[in-house]
Amino acid sequence: MTNFDPQALPVTGGIQQVGVAVWRIVAPNPSALTGPGTNTYVVGAGRTVVIDPGCEDPGHLARILEVAGSGIDRILCTHSHPDHSPGAAWLRERTGAMVFGLPAPDDGHQDPTYRPDCGLDDGQRIAAGGMTLQVIHTPGHASNHVCFLLEEAGLLFTGDHLMCGTTVIIIPPDGSMRLYLESLARLRAMPLASLAPGHGAVIPDAAQEIDRVVRHRLAREDKLVRALGSRGAATLEDVLPEVYDDVPSFLHRYARYSLLAHAIKLVEEGRVQPEGEVYRWRGD
Ligand SMILES: [Zn+2]
8 A cells, every 4th residue: 555645746737646646637616515626536547547527517528538548448426416427428428438336316416417337336346547446335425425445545535425624415315424424434444545535635644534524523413412402302493503503604504404414313313303393302
């Protein structure tokens, strides 16, 4: 396993080399949810693999072809949210490469153009230009979410399971906080060096970041427990300003999805009883 210093590698024209044969291309779709934009990664030399083609922007897709050359072997999608997979069909058409990903759930939050040619199996190993990517099924942010581990570098392509500088939204019922934390625990036990997220810069210390995210999620859950415990019963709208008092109010319309995901986890654990819109605290 080779650890590397992403800061020591060059950035040219929006294309950053983040590993020995790994390049990051940032799609021009910045927003409150996507940070600087969706990261597309090109992995390998010669026969390359593209991870998350991003949005269908002509300039972005041209940059992917420029980096990957004519040798794109496979197109991999970590999941099918509309900022990650729409470029796949365009790339498939131009290169003949097949698209790999898990089938999309029907929850109204998916890319309608997403049509993978092949599924993926947990533990499956995929050749990537002289290196190997291992498929890790990581449900939580989305039920069809996978991460890819570049075994030679201990570099994990995290999609939206982990982002740099922002917290991932969990949208129930397809998104699940319980599964999200279980997937994180599974990743924590793996020999990871660094994280290459779907949004933001490479995170050099995987274990430290996973521990930080777990602490953050459990602290949020604890605030919900205290808010419900002190009231006995409440709607999520009632407790939202208290549970997310450290988050700017313009982001609360997104935070309410993750708050619902936390509440569902507490219901699954038998600590909270749902009664219509109201959640009643039952105790630990
Ligand atoms: Zn997503």
